[in-house]
Amino acid sequence: MAKEIVVKNLSLGLRGFTSNLLEEISFEIDAGGILGLLGESGCGKSLTASALMGLLPTEIELRSGTLDFFGERFDLCQPEATARLRGCEMAMVFQDALSALNPLMRIRDQLEECLLLHEKSSSAAARRQRSLEILERMQLKDPERVYHAYPHQLSGGMRQRVLLAMALIHQPRFLIVDEVTTALDLKIQKEILDLLLQIHEAEALSILFITHDLRVARYLCEDLIILYAGELVERAPAAQWMQEPCHMYSKMLLRSVPTLEKRSSYLERIRGRVPSMGQIEAEGRRQHCIFAGRCSREFELCHQQKPTLMTLEPGHEAACFRAHELWREARHADAEDHS
Numbered sequence: 001m002a003k004e005i006v007v008k009n010l011s012l013g014l015r016g017f018t019s020n021l022l023e024e025i026s027f028e029i030d031a032g033g034i035l036g037l038l039g040e041s042g043c044g045k046s047l048t049a050s051a052l053m054g055l056l057p058t059e060i061e062l063r064s065g066t067l068d069f070f071g072e073r074f075d076l077c078q079p080e081a082t083a084r085l086r087g088c089e090m091a092m093v094f095q096d097a098l099s100a101l102n103p104l105m106r107i108r109d110q111l112e113e114c115l116l117l118h119e120k121s122s123s124a125a126a127r128r129q130r131s132l133e134i135l136e137r138m139q140l141k142d143p144e145r146v147y148h149a150y151p152h153q154l155s156g157g158m159r160q161r162v163l164l165a166m167a168l169i170h171q172p173r174f175l176i177v178d179e180v181t182t183a184l185d186l187k188i189q190k191e192i193l194d195l196l197l198q199i200h201e202a203e204a205l206s207i208l209f210i211t212h213d214l215r216v217a218r219y220l221c222e223d224l225i226i227l228y229a230g231e232l233v234e235r236a237p238a239a240q241w242m243q244e245p246c247h248m249y250s251k252m253l254l255r256s257v258p259t260l261e262k263r264s265s266y267l268e269r270i271r272g273r274v275p276s277m278g279q280i281e282a283e284g285r286r287q288h289c290i291f292a293g294r295c296s297r298e299f300e301l302c303h304q305q306k307p308t309l310m311t312l313e314p315g316h317e318a319a320c321f322r323a324h325e326l327w328r329e330a331r332h333a334d335a336e337d338h339s
Helices: 045-053 107-118 124-137 141-148 156-168 188-201 213-218 238-243 250-254 276-282 323-337
Strands: 004-013 019-032 034-038 060-068 070-075 092-093 174-178 205-210 223-228 231-237 309-311 317-318
Touching: 004 045, 004 107, 004 205, 019 034, 019 060, 019 205, 019 223, 019 231, 034 045, 034 213, 045 060, 045 092, 045 174, 045 205, 060 223, 092 156, 107 124, 107 141, 107 156, 124 141, 124 156, 188 213, 213 238, 223 238, 223 250, 231 238, 231 250, 309 323
Parallel strands: 034 205, 034 223, 092 174, 174 205
Antiparallel strands: 004 019, 004 060, 060 070, 223 231, 231 317, 309 317
């Protein structure tokens, strides 16, 4: 299957620091595929999205990276090169709908502003019709009322649908979705995810889906990449990763989430926290395993060398010195479960 979106060697730095915030992140998205980007808060998920969209804050600099977009290559260190793609060919749905929407503008003005940016010659009547059509496609029960409303007059789920409408109004080929289910109840979460799946299937969208919710990743994504402290530590098909995590960070993440299958009331807690940029720089953490210090099965080598991504099966790679050991353990456990 063709790879429509290819990101290579994406590195970001905080001005004043020599170590990178993101360390040479590379990934690919199949034609019409959904790739999940997982990790704790502070691991670089939203930074990755911001770099692709050219929305980085001024204190963060792009140090390397290219984007292959449907056969055309762009240098991400020159954000003006991808300016024509943003909002039209590629779009983003932000995680906090209340903050992302302008509280002083009606929904109609925010939707029509999106149209005016790329279709300056469109008439007021055409913009109104397009706006109402996209709101209806987002399964809003009263598109006319939403069209005239201010953001504070809408529920959280309705605001999230409006953000999705704004992102899709130009029918992009690549959609970045950042934590869209945050702060929504489970019923509304499922409605939003089902709507996203319907749009994905109807338009063959390529999607980068950012989340820290493993349940959501399991429900939506075909493939996953796992970030920890700005480094890509594992990539795998979603179903395979859930059954056979081969990095200790992945394994501990999965153990920390309650499921109906777990008989024990004990949930594993990952000790410590994601290191800050100051810690990474002062302690030289990019020179050895970035997860050392929090890992429950670390050993001397983890503090001396940096593990590289090793292939366990086609499409499944992990940057962990115990990757093959963990893979064998997972295979053995799976065989016992089916015996």
